[in-house]
Amino acid sequence: MGHSRRIMIVGNGDVAxxxxPVIDACDMVIRFNGCRNFGPAGRRTDVIALCNTGRPAKAMLGDAEWRESEAVKAAHALWMVRDPAKFESLRExxxxxxxxxxxxxxxxxDGFAAFCAAEGKQHVVIDGGVHEKADADLRAHxxxxxxxxxxxxxxxxxxxxEPAYRQDDIVLTGFSHEGWDGHxxxxxxxxxxxxxxxxRLSRLGPPHSSTSHGDI
Known part of the structure; x- marks a missing residue:
């Protein structure tokens, strides 16, 4: 079965x-938060997926350098990975x-929504049900x-x-599976x-990384 698009998910770890050029040739490139390996891991950026709660969110919103960065300027959409209602239910x-x-x-x-509105970007909040499915799937491991x-x-x-991506070729790079011990x-x-x-997925390049930054 053919795939309609090649989607590259670029973690913040090392890449080959x-x-x-392989990343930049993809139909869609998703990066995360500060896009720390932007440049060495290509420049194409269609979507930036963000931690929209806690200190990382506050830091990004308050950082003019982040707002004016080439990656943020290039992105046509910001995806919020933390559903507000879901995270409020987790607070206690x-x-x-x-x-x-x-x-x-x-x-x-709301701060990211206002930023997107001002910059002409799509603002997407990933549904809390996705978080719950990830939890359920991870518990098996x-x-x-x-x-x-x-x-x-x-x-x-x-x-x-998400049905919209069912026919797509989804590729990962920059995932070291290391980082904050809360993940x-x-x-x-x-x-x-x-x-x-x-x-259902594939990796580009080596599956492990020596990066000290870890994943997102």
Whole structure:
């Protein structure tokens, strides 16, 4: 069966040295938050998927350099990976288990919506049901899911469940499966490897990375 588009999901980890032209030749390129490997990992940016709660969201909204960056300027859409209602429902449990994350569920979706409106970009909030499906799928690989799935896992789950992307060739690069210990990276790697074995995803270049930045 043919695929209508090639979609590249570019994590914030290392990519192969020759990856940039391959990434830029794709029909759709999705990056994350600060797009830290923009340049070495190509320049095409159609979508930026964002953590729209907590400190990362507050920092991006308040950062003129981020707002004026080439990647943000190029993107025609910003995807919010954290459904506001879902995260508000998580607040009490997160505070009980991780009191240091007192601002983790603070929502900045409206701020990003206003930014998108001013810049002529599409503003998309990924439904909380996608988060719940990611949780359910990850539990098969690790019952202890830590705090929340990574932004990368939410985007992957969204693309695999949304009918609009059913015929597309979805490729990953820049995913080290390392980073903040609140994300269940070991379980995410096992789940993604299972998706690859089923032919639902593929990877560009080496599946592991030595980057210290980790995933998103």
């Amino acid at each position: 040295a020759d990856a940039a 449990g997160i505070l009980a288990n991780h009191p240091e994350l007192d601002d983790f569920c603070d929502d900045y979706t 690790d019952p202890d899911l830590r705090v929340v799935p990574s932004s990368g896992m939410i985007v992957i789950t969204h693309l695999l469940t 269940p990276f070991a379980a995410e790697k096992r789940l993604i490897d299972a998706y690859i074995a089923e032919g």
